[in-house]
Amino acid sequence: MREKLDASLLILLVLLSFSSATQEVFAVTSPLHQNEGNLESKCASKLKCIMQTNMETSSLSLLLSTDKDAYYRQETVFATSTFLYEQTPIQNALVTLEVTFPNGTSWFVWTNNTDETGFATFRFLLPIANPSGQYAIYATTYKEGLENVSATTKFTILNLPPEIHSVKIIPEVVEQPTTVSIKANVTDFEEGTDIHVKCAVSIPNGTVQRFDMIFDGAFFSLNYQIQQRDPVGTYKVTVEASDSEGAFAQPYVSSFENAKAVHDVAVLGISLSSNMVFQGEPVTINVTVANEGMVIETFSVVVYVNTTAIEAKEVTLTIGASTTRAFLWNTTGFLGNYMVVACVSSLPGEIDLSDNTYVDGIVQVIPCAAPIVIIDQALVSDYRVDVGSLQQVSFHARRSNWSEIVGGTIYVNETGYVTNQTGWITFEHASDIVGKTTWVVTGVLCNGITEFESNGVSCIWDRIEIFDGGVSHPMTNLTQTETIWFKAQYEFDSMIFDESEGLLFVNGSGMVWSEMNNRWEKAFNFATVGNRMFMISDILDHAYDLTVINNVVEPLSISWVEMVFFVQPPALGCPILINATEMVNALIIIENISMACMLQILPTTMPGPPPEGFKSCGKPFEINTTGNPTGIFKIRIYYSEEELTNLGIEEDTLKIYVWKGDEWVQLAKSNVNSTENYVEVVVNHFSIFNLMGVPSPRLEPRLLWLILIIVVVSVFAISIVLFLRKKRANLQSL
Known part of the structure; x- marks a missing residue:
């Protein structure tokens, strides 16, 4: 068995060696050879010989690459070439490597042979004197019997970046406003390039200031000014350097300390609720203060009208923080013009006292006019609410001298409500329709007062x-x-x-x-x-x-x-084919349709028995559509010879029938294609369809049994007659 297989494979190899110029490598495998390692080795060796003697140049490839795209001088370049035929390495091929300078002139040429993996490696050092720029590597193969293949790649020699050796800061600790000297020692390794040095100073409050450093002949220098109110803490100094070719040095980070504690608080401003009020009407005085020093401060804020102190409040602020505090001035007992002044207490060691006092404008306190009712608050429980929900509406009333109105009548949209002990009226309202309801005060009657000032309030019922x-x-x-x-x-x-x-x-x-x-x-x-x-x-x-x-x-x-198709009217001459052969063994061909629709094809059960003398071939199916499209549709139902034989149906009697609601009706123009085994018909609407045919004439079972018995008896009788004749002949011969 082994010898036969080996001979067969050798014949196959000889045939392959004489095939056309375009060769492919075939892997011959067989379950019979799973344990025949030597035979497989022989086959592989022979196939390899065929491949080597029939290689196409287009199937040869040379891959060339370097370990990096860019290098600095005095780094080593590793260049690798891979010589392949399709995916098969080619061994012992000579690879010639040439490296050229950025100006295109040749630097050196080197050769090496490929190993068993098809690799040839080259390693060379980049001298310090080599110019920067883009170098090219060209590689060419040579192997007897093969055409030469070339490849190229490139790498770049980068400029050496400048180096920041040191950054010197004097003084390293600042205790008063002064100038801080920052000097950086920077070396440029490239000739013909310019050095640009920048310094970033990160202040303790989070801000960063950036400067260009100036070369003074020996160092790059910067004089940084510390002011009286500069934050206390560590100032981080970051020096960065780059050359004109875009090479960046490693940043150098250092720092110095501002240790001086500066105390400074200030009043930034005053705002008033009103500059003219009736006597007894309160005035809200909002005072904004800030901590402009370098330590956390706790201090007192006092508000005066003329020389009368209204109120004092204690404030604590972190460095750089500010706040606004409200002071309430009850003008009862005051009448005339008053200057509003806000003061903050001076702090130990505070130098700048010019902003510790802030003077605002004049507030005029005038006598009360005729009393009126002021509706100073109008509220609703929500601005936009669900249709049908119950909402609460409230109004607050006071006199012009700020006293509460108790037991007064407030008319809202002509309906009267009595104020409670705090001057409030409250009622509920609901709406079953979408819309906006607005409530306004339409009148007041409070201890004889009928004049009023009021704002309205609204609510939207929505959904x-x-x-x-x-x-x-x-x-x-x-x-x-x-x-x-x-x-x-x-x-x-x-x-x-x-x-x-x-x-x-x-x-x-x-x-x-x-x-x-x-x-x-x-x-x-x-x-x-x-x-x-x-x-x-x-x-x-x-x-x-x-x-x-x-x-x-x-x-x-x-x-x-189960099956739906989305149908668009087809272009002229481009019918739509709907393949439903896997489900119902049918193909629907739409040559024209009046509208876009969805078409569904479903297998179904027989809605009624076949016409007399016919048998069903295959299963009926139903076609439904959305809308009521019209057009030209072909229905093609496939059958098999085996199916006709099993059913005993004559092929030329096959017809497609359509269900008309209570009976099957034959589609007279059904065409039988006996070559491709299908029946096709053209229809203009969809319904339930089925393929039917007339069975072949068959003998009755009883007659079949009778014929079988006659045949058996006849054979038996003939056998007996022949036996008797033979016996008689034997007797006569005796």
């Missing part, structure tokens, strides 16, 4: 309106992903409800906002047949916390079915 929706396809295939989409808005002002406002839920699942389509979308897919309904089930309103939905869109539906 989320689902005003549009749709589906990507109303009918689709099982497991096909389809998109449900809705559009929503606030019904009161038609403001779009998008992802910035909240979230919509369809059938309990959160939807996703599509910026492209400007709508809410959700993808669904199902693996079982059925019609699914979709509608908005909930909302999450971040803007107004609305929960009421007005869904003006009917529930959406998608039917997932």
